[in-house]
Amino acid sequence: MPTVTLKGNPVTLKGNEVQAGDSAPDFKLQSNALADVTLADSAGKTRIIATIPSLDTPTCHAETKRFNDEAANLGDVEVLVVSTDLPFGQKRWCGAEDVDKVSCLSDHRSAEFGEAYGVLIDGGALDRCLCRAIFVVGPDNTVKHAEYVSEIADHPDYDAALAAAKS
Numbered sequence: 001m002p003t004v005t006l007k008g009n010p011v012t013l014k015g016n017e018v019q020a021g022d023s024a025p026d027f028k029l030q031s032n033a034l035a036d037v038t039l040a041d042s043a044g045k046t047r048i049i050a051t052i053p054s055l056d057t058p059t060c061h062a063e064t065k066r067f068n069d070e071a072a073n074l075g076d077v078e079v080l081v082v083s084t085d086l087p088f089g090q091k092r093w094c095g096a097e098d099v100d101k102v103s104c105l106s107d108h109r110s111a112e113f114g115e116a117y118g119v120l121i122d123g124g125a126l127d128r129c130l131c132r133a134i135f136v137v138g139p140d141n142t143v144k145h146a147e148y149v150s151e152i153a154d155h156p157d158y159d160a161a162l163a164a165a166k167s
Contacts, residue, residue: 001118002148004131011152012122013131015115019146024137025116029082029105032091037105039141042078046144047137048165049080050156051119051130055093055104056085059132059153064099070162071101077165084108084129119148132156136164 001013018025024047026039039047050067052060064081071079079102083090090104107113111128114120119130134156136145145164149156 002150004148004150004152006124006126006152008151009124011124011126011131013118013148014120014122015118017118017146017148018116018135018143020143022143022146024135024141024143025113027107027113027116029080029107029113030087030109032087032094032104032106034087037080037103039137042080043141044139046077046139046165047080047135048074048077048161049082049117049135049137050161051082051114051117051133051135053121053126053129053132053152054083054085055081055090059155061097063132063155064102064104065097066158068097068099068101070158074162074165079103080105082107082113082130084111084114126152134161136161 029037067079081104087106114130119133132149132152134147138144
């Protein structure tokens, strides 16, 4: 597993590391309309999957807004932002922030997504939250890019993720 810290302190992640070249694990998440969303729902498209601890933190807020702004220039690329925030909170946040080009999805029910992608935090202050990571999945469900952000409070490499999505 990659080494990930929160303010310099190591966090334990559950699951298996997902790397470029792997098949993207399937998932079932919940939309803010309370509908189930799976990987197959965006079949045939490139997907940017950004995992974050919570929309209600400054870095997650800024990251989600950035991807919402970038999504307008990405053509047939679906942007999914995944956290364990409740769907009701995600809906409120998206409405308040005019976020309408990315899909905010929740892993609150089972955390199976978090384990499948190796981003589920096990223990500590952020127990059962997701660490900050970016996965770009091609139309064939192959992971084209994977970044586990080494310090949760830091931003991901947006340029690398966007380049992978456009390639």
